[in-house]
Amino acid sequence: MSTELLAASRPQVAGRAAGPDVGDTSLYLAFRLADDVYAIDILRIREIIEYSVPTGVPMMPRSVRGVINLRGAVVPVIDLAVRFGRTATGVGKRTCIVIVETEHAGTLCTLGLIVDGVNAVMEIAAGSIEPAPAFGTRVNADFIAGMARVNGRFVIILDIARVLSIDEMVSITPPAMIET
Template sequence: MTDLIATQRSAASVSPTVAEPAQYLTFMLGGEAFAIGILSIKEIIEYQGLTTVPMMPECVRGVINLRGAVVPVIDLQARLGRRSSEVTKRTCIVIVEVQGEDERQVVGVVVDVVNEVLEIAPADIEPAPTFGARIRTDFIAGMGKVRGKFVILLDVDTVLAIADELIGRAGAAHEPAVALT
């Protein structure tokens, strides 16, 4: 799956014009289809044991060691104000890069199942609903129409804005104590 993402990212990085379709990774959360722009995604990994970190918000499942880096893992269901899904053998962690206050940061998000990479034309994207949505409307970048159904396009920088403070906390929790002299 990581090779598919890398291929899709390199194809998507060719300077598209405004009318060009954008590529999105689609996945399921609690029976609903969601998508994230492919350019934010670094890789997809199998759900693995997490190290829990005390005093974290409920939406933070823990941290993982990803090639020597401490990466916080967010329960996307909880972040969207929903009840967490059960972990199954199809549960994945999507590693995304989000814009923090000062720099880009890497965060993992737990999803129920990854579906596919789709191209969605700008003409097939509706604006976020102004009311009636089951999640905060500022988390929604738009509603993509795919094969007669809607896919919720997430604004990952907004949804994962919590990552700024979490990365500092998670990293500090795993650093050795320094003696003051």
């Protein structure tokens, strides 16, 4: 079902340049982590896959659950809940891995994000996006590109490049201990 949402949005995305300020609206993939709804610019999303248990890798930051094999490519999998300072995401019926692309040191990196469930592809008007509050959110304000009210509920729009900053993750997150 999640992949169909993404596929249906592709014609709308065609021809749209990267960045949040193109035209009056932008498309975002909305997903859940616990009770909160987050969104990522659809241009950063490669695909959505069913959850599979990642293979653990020693000496990785705690937020890196491990790696998966995605059609022959090794893809690191990040637990966003842990990245945001929460407890690890529990696996449920709707748990999935959102495959995103971001740049690091001039190279395109593919990473997987464990989320509790994908909601929808949303069209959000640029004028309805408010700046991130300095306090009061459960997420580091540096990770937030903005907030928008959609259907009476706040959606936190993530700056995925900041959330997935490899240098920052390694420098502030102690390595996980792998039990044998």
